[in-house]
Amino acid sequence: MKGYDCVHCRRCMQLEASRPLYVTLRRKRGRDAVMVDTTTLSCSSGCFQAENTHPGVGAATVAAEIRRSPRTRLRWRRGRTASAMPRLQLATDAAGNGLWERDIAGGALWHSPGLQTMLGFTPGEVPATVDFWRSRIHPEDRPAVEAALAAHLSGGHPRYECEYRVRTASGGWLWIRDRGRVVAWDAERRPARMMGRQLDVTARKRMEEELAESRLQLDAILDNAPVGVLLVDRDRVIRRVNKSVAATFQHRLEDIVGSSARLIYGDDRVFEEIGERAYPRMQAGGQFDEEVAMRRADGADIRCRLIGRSVKPGDPERGYVWVVQDVTVRWRAEQALNDRAGFQRVLLDTVPVPIFVQDVMGHYVDANSAFERWMGIDRQALFGRTVFDLAPPDIAGADEAVDKALLADQKPQSYETQLRCADGTLRDVVFSKAVYCRTGGKPAGIVGAVMDISERKRAEQALRERQQLFEQIFVSSCAVKLLIDPVDGRIVDANPAAASFYGYPLDRLRSMRIEDINAAPTTMVRQELHQAGRAERRLFQFRHRLASGEIRDVEVYISNIVVHGRTMLMSLIHDITERCRAAEALGRKTRELERSNAELEAFAYVASHDLRQPLRVITSYLTLLERNLGGSPGGSLDEEARECIDFARDGAQRMDRLIVDLLDYSRVGRKAKPFRPVPLDEPLQLALLNLEVAVQDAGAAVSVEWPDEGMLPMVAGPTVAGDDGELMRLFQNLIGNAVKYRQPGRPPVVRISVAPDRQGLDQPGKAAVWRIDIRDNGIGIAAGDRERVFGIFQRLHRRDEYEGTGVGLAVCKKIVEHHGGRLWVDDPPDDDLRGEDGRPCGSLFRLVLPALDDATRQAGFAHTGEARIRS
Template identity: 80%
Template sequence: MVDATTLCPLSDGDGPSGAPSDAVVPKLRARLKWRRARLAAAVPRLHLAIDAAGDGIWDWDVATGAVWYSPGWQTMLGFSPGEVPPQLDFWSSRVHPEDLPLTQAALQAHFSGERPFYECEHRVRAKSGEWLWILDRGRVVSWNADGRPRRMIGTHVDVTARKRIEEELAESRLQLDAILDNAPVGVLLVDGDRVIRRVNKAVAATFQYRMEDIVGCSARVIYGDDQVFEDIGRRAYPRMQSGGQFDEEVSMRRADGTDIRCRLIGRPVKAGNPARGFVWVVEDITVRWRAEQALNDRAGFQRVLLDTVPVPIFVQDVMGHYVDANTAFERWMGIDRQALFGRTVFDLAPPHIAEADEAVDKALLADQKPQSYETQLRCADGTLRDVLFSKAVYCRTGGKPAGIVGAVMDISERKHAEQALLERQQLFEQIFVASCAVKLLIDPLDGRIVDANPAAAEFYGHPLDRLRSMHIQDINAATGAEVARELRQAHNGERKQFQFRHRLASGDVRDVEVYISNIVVHGRTLLMSLIHDITERCIAEEALRGKTRELERSNAELEAFAYVASHDLRQPLRVITSYLTLLERGLGKSLDEEGRECIDFARDGAQRMDRLIVDLLEYSRVGRKAKPFRPVPLDEPLRLALLNLEVAVQDAGATVTVDGPDGTALPVVAGDDNELMRLFQNLIGNAVKYRAPGRPPVVRVTVALGRASNRQDGAPVVCIDIRDNGIGIAAEDRDRVFGIFQRLHRRDEYEGTGVGLAVCKKVIEHHGGRLWVEGPPDDDLRDTDGRPCGSLFRLVLPALASPAAGAGRDGEARDRR
């Protein structure tokens, strides 16, 4: 508070010590009384003035918390004067909870001396519950001796209306920004100097500039050239300055130099005040402009297109009159489109068809939904054809129907096909039902029996209705997992034939063979199962397997018997030979020529019988006493065979050559090296033995890699050719030579027992291969007359490892049936 002594000067009549004299004191008291009276009169006037202005006053005793609220303060919040308690808690309870910390922070800043006065805008809840925005101002007018505030006076000003205006203004600005940013056309604000002050996103997108790069630049950057820029400035701005509007299409340019066509609409921000600038709306109409330019060409193109389309197309107005048609429709109806103009369907079709067509057109114009329907139409040749009409309504601007566009498709062939399909379906159903074979239709997804024929009901012993409600798991004796796996394989086409055991209604279990194929019935894939009862066949097969096992045992015993018999037979032959030798030696010179010849015949017969027994023994041993197969490089048995034949080859003056694949080592096979040696020894030995007189023998062994042509997997094989220039084998004897004891020549011509090639055949079959003989090929081995001579023995053996592709001589096996 201000001290009262400061209200008047103390210089008149002051005593020596500075105290007022007795004469001055009455004057001072009178002046002070006058000033207090004046101040007391001024306060109500101040309160009245503030209340008249609609503001409120508060007087706060900080120490006690008592607050005096002026009547205007109370009525501002909707209270009657005297209704508000004179306490600070009342004010703090009405302040919005979010704003209370702000008011406390502002008071503290004033109390601490950071601010010369207290000022804060906050919300206060009125008596009605409405929140009012208050501008709260105040100042400490009295302090305690310790520097704490003692008294504070302030005002309340209702600024709710201003706040609302500010919020509406901010909302308007946000809406304007949103409108500009989302506007589909570009908007620019340009000042009187044609400098761009503001743009929206559409402008940046249209001209491919960043917004910050284009603002502040001359509007020249978006024009195609200086001439267009100057022309717009010369014509547009005077019109806009006078309050008019400029609206034209001009050529403009993007940042990348691409010319575009735009529509420019310009208006002043405020008419008659060019200083406020100008608003330009820019719409990129390049696509539309090009479309308009191409519109005339498109009309001609559409005419050509319609006439090129082979489907008849026509156009009718809402009254049903034909107004246009293409060339295909003209050919179909046999009438020119000019003559067609103005006619109706009653002029082209029989009455009953025309009436039905008219009813469809009326419904189409009513709901405007495209329609397709089948009917009949008479062609130019007079035939009545099944057709598919496809129609749609075309409308004018505003959605009002203008007419109907229709297309006609000849479906006569399709109708015939549908009829044929229906007949085939009926035929299938008859075959399925009437056939005596057991048939089931099964859903591959869950195994449900979709359908069954009467033969199936008779076989399984279930009524048809019961059978059609069952699952295949109900009659299949296999486990559910096995049945599901077989169904998947059948559905995927991996297998067609299966063998199961099916349970009958009687409890019997029958062996069945099932042939399954996928069929589509009404768009649904099902399994057609054809079931054969093979129970009797399975019993017969089991009996056959027993007989086979018995036969194998019998063959083994016969082989053992042949081995023992041949072994035991050689002993008497050796005795005979020995005694013949002793007899010849004992008789000596007393033996005449005839006796000596008889002894030679007997000895020769015994020796031939011994060789025959040895060959039989060898034949019986093939495949019976063979060692377990091991990897055998073919070089080994071939080398041993040639070593054993060395004397015979030299005596005959023969030439034997061996050629491997590409000059490398011979391939490896899985087999018995001893049997393979006998195989090569017999074949090469025969080639040397059966030579033509006066022609030195030539034997060529060729080994190559290939793939079996008679197997789907194309397994790798070793192909061996043994070519000679000997006497050859007649075509009618080429199969017979592999039989046991089959000789083609007399013993005085070529010795032998006729067992060698039978042994070779048995060895090659034991190794899983094939052996055959062919006539002489057309090569360099020829007789004296220049004709091909000799024979060609061919062998095919499974290779041990997969050979490199193309390593064989021919690239494929030459195994032939």
């Protein structure tokens, strides 16, 4: 028997312990075979077929052969190992798992009985093919399965693992978790066989879906909850909020999450107090419920009801849940309700109209001070009495009859009568009465007011007299007047002046409509009438057509008057044809001036470029001439020639600077940016930064003094409306001049002070201004030259003494005037800046700039104290 080996089932390639296995032993030299009957190996599908079996050879013969051949013993041991597979399969089925094995090359796919049962099939019912299994996979999951399998077979992943849905025998879907790996390779090291297991994870998937659904429901509940919900940790850091919290406190959700709960409290004291009282109570399992003052993102204080509980009492790591309800409206309503009784009492006593209150039996229960004064009786003495105790029987009887009718139909009543007051005067009055009811609508009493209409009666008589006077004024006035019905545009009335202006007889004019004389489209006229009828506009401008056909521009002032209960439009017409023609001519002149300015500006740019170009050529050739004639040894330039070249170069450079200064002067006010609120410290500090080198070279001391906070609280901080670039150039020129025009041998001192101008602020219509003083200890300016220094090209010193073109101060004055201010030179004050003779030295430049109005400035001063900059 030597040379025989054991083979597996030819159909399913599997061995299991369930029935006898007929193992075919082949001999290498021949076709002799033996049949071995063993109870340890069998095929679960019952598909074994014996080949050339020989019943004459028994197990003892085979065993003897196995003992003689080492190779046979090895294969026998492998067979014994395979005998453990049935026990593993039984354990896997008992755990609810399934095993599978795939022949990659042959396309066979075997499933264990447990896996087949898990899918609703009977063992042996599932075909052992890959195509059948692929057809059972959910179409949406099939690409993921094939991708995971391909990644494993290509060596990209050490094992194959995927979760997908499989259709069961009943048509339902089962979630399984599939895991496996290659266990055998062919001679070319290609995957030949895979094994794996499958686990039913449907229950887990359902739990995950339910958990996701639960989370969605929770999110929907939180997002749609009418109250705010917060989850904070033990450190009072907000971990989750809903939209109501963001809406209540006007913060963005992303700004709230991760922030301290201090964000929504009014102040630190409230935050700390709530923490000290609430959290110990919640940790012990209790609930915190109070109304607390809190604060929104815009700084507004609100009132909120806070309800807090621990997620798990005794475990602060789980956090705390807070419910926030904005009760500001209710809290204010309660406050108003608490104050209403006192307010009503004060209101009743403040109202000058006599008011009284009666119950359903006609007894007086309350009255105000005006009623006491009217009747001459104290309200305490009035309590419990009736109208028969206060008035004659005839008046009291009529009043009682009215009260009974009022209580019966509960409709407010108002009627006129006469009443004798405490001083005995008989006056015309109006009684206004209404029923007040208890909850449920049952009448509780009557509230009445006594209105003295004696003055109104006299006023009605005066009104009738004024009506007559109005008619006379309307008719006799020389101004064009029309009375128009705003409903249909009909001219109800017109005065003789209107007939004369329009050229129509009065009867014809009174039968026309406003559309007949207004040249505007009918729809526009109707719209203007509607606006005038609702008093939305008073002044209009139209083009009216006269009887002659001439069109005149008119300005119409319309006011509403009531005539016999109807609202009419009283129109006062003024002929402005000549004024409109003058305005049109002025507009043409303005446009022509704008065009001329634009051409002048273009000319200035071209001229500046064309004028500076020859100067550059002159400077370049002078430099080249000096280099060629004087730079080499034995040059022919003497000192006089060099001096001439220097004079020529200096003149060209001064001419170039003069052209640049003229261009800057022409640009002031025309090329400025739109005005904006500019704090004065910004251009001032920038100017000092630009002059830093000049200040250091001169050894100057520059200081800036700002206004104190309490100087003038009604004026805003040092802020003006202007162009920051022009303001910086203004300060730079003035401070630079103070440093440049210094006295030889005297260290320059420049003092800048900014203060509100107090003069004239108490006068009506006086605008607030900021005054800026620039004081120096330089050479000063004579009184006769203080106006001349602001002229263009005006210099007080020779160029060899002080450089300059004489344009700088002219530019400064133009900038200040462009900003609506004023610049001048004043006498030096009597301060500590004095010359060698002991008298005040230097100069004082003063300028005022309009401060921002209340609509654009911020309250208070933006800067306080004193800032000093010294070199």
